[in-house]
Amino acid sequence: MDRRAADRLLLAAARRGGPWVPAMMATSLLLAGVYTVLPALMGRTVDAVLTGGHTVTWLALSIAAIVVLMVCDLLDxxxxxxAEARSTAWLRHTLLLHVLDLGIRATRRFTAGDLVGRLVGNCARTGQVASTLVWAVVDLVxxxxxxxxxxxxxxxxxxxFLVGLPVVLSLVRTFVRDASDINERYYExxxxxxxxxxxxxxxxxxxAAAGTVDREVRRVLGPLPELRRHGAGMWQVLARVSGREALVIPLLEVAVLAVAGLQLAHGRISPGQVLAAGEYVVLATGISSLVSSASRLALARATAGRVAEVLAEPPVxxxxxxxxDGPGTLEFRGVTVxxxxxxxxxxxxLTVPGGSLVAVVGRSGxxxxxxxxxxxxxxxxDEGEVLLDGVPLRRLGRSVLREAVAYGFERPVLLGETFADAIAFGPRPAGAEEVARQAAAARADTFIRRLPQGYGTRPADAPISGGEAQRVGxxxxxxQAxxxxxxxxxxxxxxxxxxxHISQVLTGALAGRTxxxxxxxxxxxxxxDRVVWLDGGGVRGQGTHGELWSQPAYRAAFQPDPAGAGPGADPGADAAAAAEGAA
Incomplete structure (x- = not known):
């Protein structure tokens, strides 16, 4: 994990808490101030009772401090x-936008489940950094x-008290160091x-069909022992620190109170000051509360590192x-992948003439x-360039490229709340009439109209076959063509x-497009109009289907693949399908 990147992200997330961060700082400081003043007020109240001084005044001030304490605690x-909600929302929006900007590279570098975990759980923990930082600072007051x-x-x-303080600080330092390493492994x-x-x-x-539920449960939960080990390790670290804290802090308190008793016996301090000293030594040893703040910061740093790891990937x-103006001519110049x-x-x-219908064939792979x-x-x-009407695709704006090139996939993902949304999904807006017309062209209109709410039916509520999904796609x-x-x-x-029927649409209504x-x-x-036959990493032949059919190797490209290969073996096929939303 790049801890510097994690720290930068934590600070950025804290700033995104907006005006609630300074408001929290103000209430926390007021809260800390009241906590600090209250023992003195209580001590003066005791002395006033014992000496017959301004008892009512000091008692009223003590009560007022307690009320302020309660109100500030609620506001804090x-x-x-x-502030946490704003920070978390910014983190999730930033991460989601970046993942979508990565395109299909996102799922090559990270799995879908891992990305979901980082977007949901890790962002939520990182988003707590504003309050954690404020409370860590204010806890020192x-x-x-x-x-x-x-x-x-x-x-x-x-x-x-100062004689025993280094021991308390060493406990905090040890906890922060050990907790950071364990948290990173836990979230991985x-x-x-x-x-x-x-x-x-x-x-x-x-x-379900293979009857391998038990085996799959074991596979999914395979990292569970490791997760348990790291979780138990965190508790062990906390237990060690807590055990030492339980020994050191009471001894420190007893030492300070013993000195206070001696000073009282010699008449150097009053009974009220002994009471105040007892409360202040508790507050002073409260520096050990930094262990809790350090724990939260260590968790936030670990999760921020996981979020920053994704954000470090360069987007497209x-x-x-x-x-x-042009007919849509595609050129592949020295392309290597x-x-x-x-x-x-x-x-x-390879050059694909503008306005032509070109079939790309070849064996799987x-x-x-x-x-x-x-x-x-x-x-x-990896090498070479792809051009559209003479312009390299890398030099085109995103919206220009997406409006110029539309995709249909073998396994389309239907995005949108309804079937109408799924068909209109893309950079070019489409009304109901256009949606219905193109659905009819794809032979999807009939079965969609038979659904409970027609085009307003949610895809999740109407299971459809693979062929029907392809028609909607x-x-x-x-x-979007x-x-x-x-x-x-x-x-x-x-x-x-x-x-x-689809072939007739391609050669008829869409004849003006490449x-x-x-x-x-x-x-x-x-x-x-033309067939491009791929084999061995390049173009083995071009021409009409009739011209190429005389070659046995070309005819073999349409035969079922041998055992061990299949249609899905084509490198990049799944990645291209996953990228439908970007197209």
């Missing part, structure tokens, strides 16, 4: 929670004030549990250029989905009739 809790008060009552009382283990749980929920049907950088299993595309050079992701900058090449792609429409194997779950279609179906390739 209120403004503290308000009563002990320091108490030491000064002991010196004013009698210097020997102060000297006696907690993140692994969250990541495995999200994976299990995503594959719940497979787990966009330029500020706009596109000139490397994956965890080696090079996927190497020095690829040939890089078809990677090529599709490159076309709209869902991923960037296609409708969204049709609504700009100069370029990229369809990544969207016909995988469609029946033959629906696929034929259409890049990744497909495993020969029938789709046959309807394309």
């Amino acid at each position: 809790d209120l403004v503290g929670k308000l 009563p002990p320091v004030g108490a030491v000064v008060a002991l010196a004013l009552i009698d210097p020997w009382l102060c000297l006696t 283990a907690q993140g692994r549990v969250a990541a495995r749980l999200v994976d299990a929920l995503a594959g719940i049907r497979t787990i 950088a966009y330029g500020g250029e706009r596109l000139p 490397r994956g965890p299993r080696g090079t996927v595309l190497e020095d690829l050079r 040939s890089g078809k989905s990677v090529l599709a992701a490159l076309a709209g900058r869902l991923t960037d090449p 296609l409708a969204r792609a049709f609504v 700009g100069r370029v429409l990229v369809l990544d194997d969207v016909a995988a779950s469609l029946d033959t009739v629906t696929e034929h 259409r890049l279609v990744v497909t495993h179906r020969a029938s789709t390739a046959a309807r394309a």
Whole structure:
């Protein structure tokens, strides 16, 4: 963990508490001041009773101090929670925006469950930093004030306390050091549990069908012993400090009170001052309350480090250029993409003519989905450049690029509260008429209208088949289609009739756009103006489907994959699907 980055984030979060932070500081200081003054008032009240002085006055002042103490305590809790809420909201908004800015790189570097854990639990703990810092600082006021008060009552009382103070401070320092390390490991283990749980929920049907529930429970809870060990370690550290504190502090209090008794016996201090000295030594040893503040700060620092780790990932950088008028010509110039299993595309050079329908075919693992992701900058090449109408995609503004290139995916995620929202989801606004028209073009209108609330039905309330989900995703792609429409194997779950209808839309209503279609179906390739055949990390052949069909290796690209490979083996396919929201 980069502790400097964590500390910077803690300070930034504290500042985001807004006006409630200075309000909390004011109430906390007033609270600490009253705590510091109250023992003196009580001592003067006792002396007034014993000597027949202004008893009523001192008693009234003591009661007033107690009332102020109660009111400030309530206000301090209120403004503290308000400051925490503002800080936490800023942290979550900042982290969520950054994760979305990372695009598909976010889920390559971190798992979905881990990100959820950091966004929910870690941000909440880090957001408490404003109140924790204020209380840690203000917690010093009563002990320091108490030491000064002991010196004013009698210097020997102060000297006696100061002799034992280094032992108390060493306890605090040891706790902070040990707690920080344990908390970091605890939250790392907690993140692994969250990541495995999200994976299990995503594959719940497979787990149920395979009858592996018990095995999956063991897998998800695998880090639990480690989590328990770190949690127990934290309690052990706290127990050691508390045990030593329970020994040192009472001895220190007894020593100060013994000196106070001697001074009383010699007539150097009054009975009221002995009472005040007893209260002040309790306040002075309250410096050990820094252990509690240190514990909260250590937790906040550990969680801030986990949030800062995500924020340290550089987001996708966009330029500020706009596109000139053009037909939507795509150019891949010397593009190389490397994956965890080696090079996927190497020095690829390809031009997709504007306004053409181009099918991309090849065996699983040939890089078809990677090529599709490159076309709209869902991923960037390690080398080379991708251009749209002569402009490198890196130099385009985000909104310009997203309006120009639309995507349809094999496994679309339906985002939005309703089916209408899911179809209209994207940078280009769409009214109800446009949504219904494009849904009809994707052959989704009929089954959507049969739903309980039609287009107003929530997707979560109406389970649909994979083919129906693909049609809804296609409708969204049709609504958002700009100069370029990229369809990544969207016909995988469609029946033959629906696929034929979609092909008619691509060659009819959408004929003016550049259409890049990744497909495993020969029938789709046959309807394309041109076929790009990928193999061995590059373009093995180009031409019409009829021209390429004479080659046995080309025909084999449409055959089922051998055992051990499958449609999902194409590197980048899942990442491209996960990036639908960004498109």
